[in-house]
């Protein structure tokens with residue numbers, strides 16, 4: 706068994722355990738394997754272990770990797786999620802190559818993704834990134850501006866607004882981790898009560914996935930705990 710295979714089994718076991726501890730179904734949470742900075746070989750190893758959803762942060766790296774993986778394993782359908790910062794001049798390759806985008810924080814970007822989604826492809830699944838910790842440097846829409854953005858994005862034709870995503874400030878204490886994720890969950894419940902048909906909370910990474918699952922995450926985004934530590938990053 707490969708290291709990646711062993712790591713995936715361990716993460717899936719942790720997710721099931723955290724879900725059980727929170728009284729949630731064992732399959733309530735999906736694992737997004739974050740393959741940024743790792744090559745097509747790493748994706749192929751994870752695929753061989755049964756992983757199908759992959760997350761990428763850098764557009765050109767991702768487009769090249771998607772092509773390389775499709776060449777090596779043309780028969781296997783993977784689901785690619787874009788989870789990096791979005792520059793407005795890079796929306797077209799994102800609209801053309803991904804099934805999901807987790808990092809929409811402005812209406813203009815959402816409009817471009819909708820316009821550039823190729824005819825004949827399923828609508829692009831969207832999560833809005835929310836700035837939970839409120840630090841000026843962090844990405845994401847401010848909680849006070851979230852509802853307006855959500856209603857605008859939900860009205861765009863070639864997108865399906867699925868839910869919310871956040872990367873809270875890194876803290877090591879479990880209760881502090883939970884408190885940040887609880888804020889995102891509350892915003893999500895408010896939007897649902899307001900009539901938006903959301904089903905996705907994208908929250909939790911290698912270091913805080915238990916807390917995220919306890920607070921209702923439906924997708925956790927895990928990189929280093931599967932593929933190892935990264936030699937470069939944003």
Ligand SMILES: *Cc1c(COP(=O)(O)O)cnc(C)c1O
Pocket residue numbers: 739741762788789872910911912926927928929930
């Ligand atoms: C890199 C990244 C991850 C994965 O982080 P790890 O700590 O390696 O698990 C998750 N989400 C986003 C948005 C990322 O950029």
